[in-house]
Amino acid sequence: MRFRAKIVDLACLNHFSRIINTIAKLAKTCILRLTVCKLYFILSDKVANGGASMWCELSQGNFFNEFQMEGVAAEHNEIYLELVPENLSRALKTAQSAKAVKIKLTNKHCPCLRVAVELPSLSSSSRIVTHDIPVGVIPRRMWNDFREPSVPDFDVSIYLPVLKTMKSVVERMKNLSNFIVIEANLSGEMNLKIETHLVSVTTHFKDLGNPPWASEDGCQSSAQGRDLESMAEACIDIKKLQQLLAGQQVNPTKALCNIVHKRIVHFILLHEEVSLQYFIPAVA
Numbered sequence: 001m002r003f004r005a006k007i008v009d010l011a012c013l014n015h016f017s018r019i020i021n022t023i024a025k026l027a028k029t030c031i032l033r034l035t036v037c038k039l040y041f042i043l044s045d046k047v048a049n050g051g052a053s054m055w056c057e058l059s060q061g062n063f064f065n066e067f068q069m070e071g072v073a074a075e076h077n078e079i080y081l082e083l084v085p086e087n088l089s090r091a092l093k094t095a096q097s098a099k100a101v102k103i104k105l106t107n108k109h110c111p112c113l114r115v116a117v118e119l120p121s122l123s124s125s126s127r128i129v130t131h132d133i134p135v136g137v138i139p140r141r142m143w144n145d146f147r148e149p150s151v152p153d154f155d156v157s158i159y160l161p162v163l164k165t166m167k168s169v170v171e172r173m174k175n176l177s178n179f180i181v182i183e184a185n186l187s188g189e190m191n192l193k194i195e196t197h198l199v200s201v202t203t204h205f206k207d208l209g210n211p212p213w214a215s216e217d218g219c220q221s222s223a224q225g226r227d228l229e230s231m232a233e234a235c236i237d238i239k240k241l242q243q244l245l246a247g248q249q250v251n252p253t254k255a256l257c258n259i260v261h262k263r264i265v266h267f268i269l270l271h272e273e274v275s276l277q278y279f280i281p282a283v284a
Contacts, residue, residue, distance in 0.1 A: 001137070003034055003079055003105040006066040013101055016063045017092040018249035019056070019274060024085040025247020026054050026278065031138060031146050034069050034079040037061070041085070042146045052240045055148055055277045062273035072140055079105070080138035080146060083113065091115040091131035099126060111135050149279060152266060154258035155232035158184040160267075161205045163255060166192075167245035169203045174238050176201065179283060182241075182265055183233035184257070186210050186226060211256055232261040234282035244278050252276075 007013045023030060023041045033040040043054035060067045071077035095101050095117040102116040112132040119127045138146070160166060169192055173180055177194045184190040188208045194201045244267060252269035259265055262282050269276040 001070060001072055001079055001105070003069040003103075004066070005060070005064045005068070005103045007063060007101045008065045008099070010098070012063045013092075013095060013098065016058075017089070017095065018251075019058065020085060020089045020092055022247050022249045022276070023054070023056060024089040025243055026052070027085055029082060029084050030054070032081045032083055032135075033146065034071075034081070036069065036077060044146055044149070052281070053149055053279045057275055059273045076140060076143075078143070080143055081105075081111070081113070082136035082138055083133060087131075087133045088113070088115070091117070091133060094119075094129050094131075105135075106132070108132075111137050149277070151258070151277075152260045152264055154266065155226065155261045156184045156186055157211050157256060157258045158186075158188065158190055159209045159211065160255040160257050161190070161208060163245060163248055163252075167242075167248075170238065170242050170245055173201060173203075174242055178238055179235050180238040180241060181233055181235045182257070182259065183231040184208075184259055185231050186228040189231075190257075191231070232259040234259055234262055234265045234280075236265055236280045236282055240280045244280075250274055250276055 007016060027041075027043040031042040031044075033042060037060060039058050039060055041054070041056040043052070069077075069079060071079055092101070092115070097120065098117045099120055100118045102118075104114045104116070106112050106114045111134070113135050115131040115133065117129045117131075119129060121127045170180065173192065173194045176199055177196050181193040181195065182190070183193065188206065188210055190205045190208055192203045248269065250269050250271050252271045254270040256268050257265060258268070264282060265280045267278045267280075
């Protein structure tokens with residue numbers, strides 16, 4: 001099992017660093033899945049226990065100048081590692097003006113991701129700062145626990161408003177309640193609502209647009225044939241929503257939300273070479 005990679009381009013490095021920052025805000029620990037073409041960051045708190053789950057995938061070719069890996073076996077050419085994303089985020093913070101960053105899987109005393117940051121220096125020799133990030137190697141028999149979550153059969157899918165605006169609304173509402181109701185319909189309308197016995201606050205968004213999800217294989221979501229005005233809603237933990245909005249540095253070109261009535265809210269943030277999915281279960 002081997003893995004080594006190198007980033008030389010500063011723009012790619014900073015973009016990668018921002019994605020790791022976002023993930024660190026959403027997950028205390030996560031699984032890093034490495035394949036020949038892609039990297040995945042996976043958080044699978046069991047949704048049944050009220051935990052959020054995350055699936056972020058990036059194409060390695062858009063970030064790394066060199067990328068070599070050998071998986072557990074020829075027919076299972078993948079590596080699954082458990083790590084604390086905050087540690088990786090910290091290591092990359094030292095790399096903001098680096099000439100190059102190398103990442104390598106090592107095993108001295110325990111398995112580690114070694115992040116070697118080559119910094120520019122005034123002399124001819126460069127300075128190298130090394131961070132060893134402990135990782136756990138996930139055995140092959142447990143890989144199935146970290147498969148891509150299936151997209152639920154949603155009632156409404158809608159584009160999100162400007163995330164900065166949404167973030168400031170949610171931050172104000174967070175002081176009033178631990179829970180927020182998100183409701184939306186197929187006419188591009190979405191409301192964020194707080195209801196307590198003392199106060200009821202609603203913010204309305206209009207003309208957001210609904211994605212054209214007519215799927216190619218002929219299977220349709222429960223949104224088909226639904227009354228365009230009727231709202232699907234879910235009450236969720238406001239802290240989990242705020243974490244997503246506050247930590248968001250992916251700068252998506254598209255951001256949308258699928259709601260399964262009273263069951264789950266599924267967010268999708270898309271940027272050319274990155275997709276981040278985040279699932280927040282509804283509370284009863």
